[in-house]
Amino acid sequence: MIAIVNYGVGNLFSLSSSFAAIGRDVLVTSNPDDLQRAERIILPGVGAFEDAARKLFSSGLAEPLLEEVRRGKPLLGICLGMQLLFTKSYEFGEHDGLNLIPGSVRAISEVIPEGLKIPQMGWNSLHLAKAGGVFANSREGDYVYFVHSYSAHCEDKYITATTNYGSGLTAAVQSGNVYGVQFHPEKSGAVGLGILRAFCEVSE
Amino acid sequence: MITKRIIPCLDVRDGRVVKGVNFSNLNDVNSPVELAKFYSDNGADELVFYDITASSDGRKIFTEILRETARNVFIPLTVGGGISSVADFERVLSCGADKVIVNTGAIRNPGLIPEAARLYGSQCVVISADVKRVGGGFHVFARGGRDDTGIEAVGWIRRCVESGAGEVVLNSIDTDGVKKGFDLEMLRAVCEVVNVPVIASGGAGSIEDFITLFHSVPKVDAGLAASIFHFGEVAIADLKARMSEENIPVRL
Numbered sequence: 001m002i003a004i005v006n007y008g009v010g011n012l013f014s015l016s017s018s019f020a021a022i023g024r025d026v027l028v029t030s031n032p033d034d035l036q037r038a039e040r041i042i043l044p045g046v047g048a049f050e051d052a053a054r055k056l057f058s059s060g061l062a063e064p065l066l067e068e069v070r071r072g073k074p075l076l077g078i079c080l081g082m083q084l085l086f087t088k089s090y091e092f093g094e095h096d097g098l099n100l101i102p103g104s105v106r107a108i109s110e111v112i113p114e115g116l117k118i119p120q121m122g123w124n125s126l127h128l129a130k131a132g133g134v135f136a137n138s139r140e141g142d143y144v145y146f147v148h149s150y151s152a153h154c155e156d157k158y159i160t161a162t163t164n165y166g167s168g169l170t171a172a173v174q175s176g177n178v179y180g181v182q183f184h185p186e187k188s189g190a191v192g193l194g195i196l197r198a199f200c201e202v203s204e
Numbered sequence: 205m206i207t208k209r210i211i212p213c214l215d216v217r218d219g220r221v222v223k224g225v226n227f228s229n230l231n232d233v234n235s236p237v238e239l240a241k242f243y244s245d246n247g248a249d250e251l252v253f254y255d256i257t258a259s260s261d262g263r264k265i266f267t268e269i270l271r272e273t274a275r276n277v278f279i280p281l282t283v284g285g286g287i288s289s290v291a292d293f294e295r296v297l298s299c300g301a302d303k304v305i306v307n308t309g310a311i312r313n314p315g316l317i318p319e320a321a322r323l324y325g326s327q328c329v330v331i332s333a334d335v336k337r338v339g340g341g342f343h344v345f346a347r348g349g350r351d352d353t354g355i356e357a358v359g360w361i362r363r364c365v366e367s368g369a370g371e372v373v374l375n376s377i378d379t380d381g382v383k384k385g386f387d388l389e390m391l392r393a394v395c396e397v398v399n400v401p402v403i404a405s406g407g408a409g410s411i412e413d414f415i416t417l418f419h420s421v422p423k424v425d426a427g428l429a430a431s432i433f434h435f436g437e438v439a440i441a442d443l444k445a446r447m448s449e450e451n452i453p454v455r456l
Contacts, residue, residue, distance in 0.1 A: 046328075111350060122249070123209065143207065187278060188278070189278060193278060
C-alpha cells in the first residue's frame, strides 16, 4: 500500500486517482500507523511553504514520517512536498524543512531572466541528470507539468533532473530512498504515470 | 523551454458537452468524460470544463462528471461556470479541478479573487473575461456575454491579477464563433499589462489561426477553442505538428 500523507494541505483527489489508475493500492491518511504499514510514502503539497511546514510539523506526522524514512522506506515529495524535503526555504522569510536533503528553496525570480512569467506554469521538458530511479520509464526531453514560483538549490549529486526556464531549475532530486519532483506527475499524462509507476518499483 | 498550451474547452449542460456560436444555438456534441479522455490521449495540454447549467440538479450532475473525469484524465483540469463563492471553489477543487475560473462572480463580488488566492494560491485562480468593443473601448460583459457592465476591460483584468488571479482567459465576444482568427489587438492590449499566463479564447477557425496567434502575440501562453476540436475540423496532433514546424515551442 502507498500512503499519501494528508496534513491538510492541497487536494489529493487527483493524486490518489493516478495511483489507482496504475493499479496501486493507495490510502490518503493522517494516521501515523498507516505510514508504518505502507510500503511507500508520498508527501504532497501545494501553496505556501511556511503554512505547509507548520501544518506538517504540528500534525504529528513529521516524526513518524522521518522514522519510516530512516528505516529505508521510499518517500516521494511532490511539488511543495519536494521543497519540504530540504533544509530551509526562503519563501517569505526563513523556514525550516525536513532536512532530508541538504539545500534550500529560493524564489525562481532570483535565477531566471527578467520578463519571464512567474509562476512557471505549464509543460516543460526534463533534462535527465541521472537515469533510473523515478525516471526508469522516462526519456530525455519528456514533458511534465510545472506550477511553481520557488525552486530547490542543492549539490549536483542530489539532482536527478533539471528543466530550462530561461535558466536551469531543479526538477527532481534523490538522496538514497528520498525522492522529490518539483513538477506534478499526477498531471503529466502518460509520462507522469510512468514516473509514479517507477517510484512504485524502486527498491527499498 | 516551456511550451505553448492547446486547450479544448468543454461547455457542459445537463451532463453533455455543448458549444455555443456567439453564445447561442447550442449543439450537443458528446459525453464530457469520453471527450476529455479523447483529448488527453490526443495531445491536449489542459482541459477547461465550463458548467453552463442553471439548476442545482444540473450542478450535481456536473460535479459528478468532474469527479469521473479526474479519475480518468491526468492532465490539468480547469473548471468554471457559476463560481461565485469560496464554497464553489471548494466544491470543484474537491472533485479534482486544479484551477478555477471566475467570471461574473468576480464582477459581483470583488473580494472573491483575493480570498480564493489566499486560501488556494494564485496559481489556482483564473480570471476569465468576456470582452467586446463598445464605442472604441473594450468592455467587460457579464452573464455569459449578455450584459454590458460598462467596465473598461484592460484595467479590470489588470486589477484582478493584482488582487490575486494567477492566469487570464481572454474571450473576445467580437471574434467568438466567427472562426476568422483570435482577437490579436485585444490580446496585445491585455498582455501589455499583466505578467501572468494569458489564454486566448474566441475566434479559432483553423490551424493557421493558432500559428498567427503565437507568432503575432508572443506573450500569449495558450490557445483555447471548442467547436473546431469537437467537430474534428482541427485535430490537435496536426495543429501541434504545424506549430513545431513553425518553431513554436510545443509538447509533442
